[in-house]
Amino acid sequence: MGKNMVFKIIFNIFLLLLIFPLFIILLWSFTKIWPWPDLFPKAFGLRGFQYLLNPSNNSLRILGLSIWLSTVVMFIAILISIPAAKALGLYHFKGKGFIKTLILAPIVVPTVAVTMGIHVSFISVGLANTFWGVVIVHLIPCIPYSVRILTDVFEIMGNSMELQARILGANKMQTFFYVTLPMLAPGLITAGSMVFIVSFSQYFLTFLIGGGKIVTFSMVMFPFIQSGDRMMASVYSMVFIWTTLLILISVERIVKSYYKGENYFYL
Amino acid sequence: MYNKLKPYIMLTPVLAVISSVFISGLVMGFLQSLGHFSVIGMKQFTFKYYKEVFMDRGFLESLKFSLYISFVSSVTAVIAGALLAYSILQNKHNKGIEQLLYKLPVIVPHSVAALLAYNMLAQSGIASRILYHMGIINAQTDFPSLVFDKNGAGILFAYLWKEIPFVAMVVYAIWRNMNDQLSEAALNLGANKRQVFWHVLLPLAMPTIASTFIIIFAFSFGAFEIPYLLGPTAPKTLPVKAYIEYTNPDLTHRPYTMAINMILTLISLFLLWLYNKAFQLISKYNHESRT
Numbered sequence: 001m002g003k004n005m006v007f008k009i010i011f012n013i014f015l016l017l018l019i020f021p022l023f024i025i026l027l028w029s030f031t032k033i034w035p036w037p038d039l040f041p042k043a044f045g046l047r048g049f050q051y052l053l054n055p056s057n058n059s060l061r062i063l064g065l066s067i068w069l070s071t072v073v074m075f076i077a078i079l080i081s082i083p084a085a086k087a088l089g090l091y092h093f094k095g096k097g098f099i100k101t102l103i104l105a106p107i108v109v110p111t112v113a114v115t116m117g118i119h120v121s122f123i124s125v126g127l128a129n130t131f132w133g134v135v136i137v138h139l140i141p142c143i144p145y146s147v148r149i150l151t152d153v154f155e156i157m158g159n160s161m162e163l164q165a166r167i168l169g170a171n172k173m174q175t176f177f178y179v180t181l182p183m184l185a186p187g188l189i190t191a192g193s194m195v196f197i198v199s200f201s202q203y204f205l206t207f208l209i210g211g212g213k214i215v216t217f218s219m220v221m222f223p224f225i226q227s228g229d230r231m232m233a234s235v236y237s238m239v240f241i242w243t244t245l246l247i248l249i250s251v252e253r254i255v256k257s258y259y260k261g262e263n264y265f266y267l
Numbered sequence: 268m269y270n271k272l273k274p275y276i277m278l279t280p281v282l283a284v285i286s287s288v289f290i291s292g293l294v295m296g297f298l299q300s301l302g303h304f305s306v307i308g309m310k311q312f313t314f315k316y317y318k319e320v321f322m323d324r325g326f327l328e329s330l331k332f333s334l335y336i337s338f339v340s341s342v343t344a345v346i347a348g349a350l351l352a353y354s355i356l357q358n359k360h361n362k363g364i365e366q367l368l369y370k371l372p373v374i375v376p377h378s379v380a381a382l383l384a385y386n387m388l389a390q391s392g393i394a395s396r397i398l399y400h401m402g403i404i405n406a407q408t409d410f411p412s413l414v415f416d417k418n419g420a421g422i423l424f425a426y427l428w429k430e431i432p433f434v435a436m437v438v439y440a441i442w443r444n445m446n447d448q449l450s451e452a453a454l455n456l457g458a459n460k461r462q463v464f465w466h467v468l469l470p471l472a473m474p475t476i477a478s479t480f481i482i483i484f485a486f487s488f489g490a491f492e493i494p495y496l497l498g499p500t501a502p503k504t505l506p507v508k509a510y511i512e513y514t515n516p517d518l519t520h521r522p523y524t525m526a527i528n529m530i531l532t533l534i535s536l537f538l539l540w541l542y543n544k545a546f547q548l549i550s551k552y553n554h555e556s557r558t
Contacts, residue, residue, distance in 0.1 A: 007354035014351045015364070018371060018432060021383035024393055028386065036391045036407055037399040080284065083277035091274040099278060101543055106289055107482070108539045110489025112506040113528035116513050117296030118288055120306055139284050147281060194373075201376030204491045204510075218376065225382045226496055228389070237379040244374045 022241075028234035048235030059220060059236075063243065066217040069131065070199040070247075073138045077195045078188065081146035088147070089154025100151075107144045114140065115208050122209055129211035137209045138199045145198060146191040153187030185259035192255070193248045200244060217243075293532060300525035307518045316526040326527065328502035333488055336419050336504060340426040341484040345476055347427070348434025352472075353464065355439050365436075372432045377425070381496040384425040388413040414497050421497035422504075430483050437479050441472050478545040485538040489531060505531050 028034070032045030052059045087093075088100060106114070115137065119128065127133030161183060165175045181188075203218045210216070221240060224233040298304075302311040320326050355365070375383075387393050395410035404410055414421035449471070450463045458466070487493075494504040503511065505527065512524040 004357055007357040010350060011354040011358060014347075014354075014431065014435075015368075018368070018428070021387055021428065022371070022375070024386050025379075025382060037396045039393075039396055039400060080280035084281040087274035087277035091277075093271070093274045096274075097543075099282070101539065102285060103281065104542075105536075105539060106285070108485040108489070108542070109289075109293070109535045110491075110506055110528075110531050112489065112491050112509055113296055113532045114289055114292040116292075116509070116524065116528055117294070117299070118292030120299075121291065121295055124306075136284070136288060140289050143281055143284065197373060201378075203376075203378060218378065222378055225378050225385070228385065230382075230386060233382050234386075237382055240376065240379065241374060248370075248374070 025234040025237055028230050029238045031231055031234075048231050051232065052235055052239060059217075062215055062220055063217045063239070065215075066200060067243065067247065069135060069138070069214075069216060070196050073135055073142060073199040074192050074195045076135065077139055077142045077146045078192055081143060081150050081191065082184070084147050085150030086154050089151045089157075090159050103147050104144050106140045111141055111205055115205050119208055128209055129213035131214055134206055134210045134214045134216075137205045138202055141202065141205070142195040142198045145194040149191040149194060150184070150187050153184060157183050182259040185255050189252050189255045192251050196247055196251065197244060200240075200247075296525045296528050296532070299522050300529045302522045304518070304521055307521075309519070309522070316522040317530075319523060320526045320530065325502070326508070329505050329508045330530075332419070332502040333504040333506075336422055336426070336494065337484045337488040339419075340423050340430065340487055341480050343423070344427055344430035344434050344483055345480045347431045348479075349438050349469075349472070349476060351431060351435035352438035352442060353468070355435065356442050365439075368432045369436050372429045375429070377429070377490065377492040378496065380425040380429050381421075381493050383428060384421045384493075384497060385414055388421050388424055415499050417499050417502075419494075419498065422494050425493045425497060426483075426487050430487075433483070434476075434479050437475060438472050441475050442468060445471060474545055474549040478542055478549065481538050481542040481545060485535050485542075488538075489535055 027041060029048055030044050030046065031041040032043040032047065034041040051057060055061075084103070088096065088103075118137070122128040122133055122137075127136065161179050162175050165179045166172075170178065200216075201218055202216070203222055206214060206216050207219055210219075217236075217240060221233070221236040224236055300316055302309055302313045302316060355368075372380075385392065389395075390407045390410045390412055394413075395404065395407060398404045398410065413424075450467050453463045453467050454460075489506055491506045491510065495507050495510070498504060498507060509524055509527045509531065512520065512527060515524070
């Protein structure tokens, strides 16, 4: 009994350390004055949100563009990851181990090094400072997650269901849309969410390849954090987190409304 | 013939993106690091920039600082994460809290994690305010500077905030999915809880812990945002140093920058190789426990 109590306390300390800092930025985002050493704001206000909502600051337009960009990245990443994951999950072939490692590599190899290396080439082919240039580089840190998550799903799923459908006379298209995709649905939610998150929070890649022409929400948020403007930084962080949550919920809803799968979350 | 080629055809789109951006980015970087930068007419192949990098004290300081940050944060994250996973295992919680632990650190980006650390640890932050009210310090300046400091306390806090729940969820997943029979058998044979933890649970999770350690080590080693936002002016971590060298308007300086990038890449490729080794160990493990 006593031992369990100890672990309960440990668990709650961790939980507090996770949530308390977030609670502080929630407070800061509604703060007007909060001088040191007060433990609670002296006055509340909405100046930060007013600034963000003011059309002349473009923040909402940039938020919209960011959501659009990351959604495009999500679709492309999922689209090309499905066949790749199927190959890795269901087939045996030469070089499989190497290809798996290669696809995982962008998580481990610093994006800083890759982006600086490719920057000159992107400039020379005219992809630098363009929407599609940014989409293409965003695929690099996203693909490892989508391929890995979907590979796991294919491995668990196997191909017996697809074979049955084929034997019963379904053609390739029918098998894909009525058998493979519904079974894949929970994995699509996880992979899609992960890709969206990774793309939406990219700073360095967008900054370098977008060259200031393509500005995302992560980039507008950055200078506020850098300058230590707590109130503004907290407002933008809150909007960032809530937007991400909202998108994740919508992804889940949309996929589920098409395929009523079970409610589980691979990761 | 077609069936043999089929998996490769299915992999083509992904591999095309990876080779045209990722691999070619690294190759271009490598060529430039050798002094081959045709855009400005540099056409040599030499290792002199690497030599220059290794002779630079600033570089060595950065390398040391980067290794220190990654090592301390990853070791702490792995130990604390395993502890957290074990305490989740010991208490039954509702799924909601587990989901929260799962998702929050994934959703919050590195730049916001840096803000969290700044809010908590800066001299005007929450920690110093609490200490003031406890009567431990009397002025802001009594509080040690824990952000932009040479020990990287702020950086470590931000990484740990993101990594501990991640490690915990990975380890917890192993223990939850593991057969209860093993720990029950041990308990029946008279082992106490502590022995079950050290001799059953921990060894089973060890390969996973090792591979998670490598992943977070490599990630923090190559990440830019957190050390850029919270790091001291000197030493800087390697990715931050590389970026600052990159912004040098003198393009003949580029090979030097790329040499730093290549060293960064080489270290992370070594970590990837280690990760693969750990992964092979996991499958060997699983295989043995099944037979």
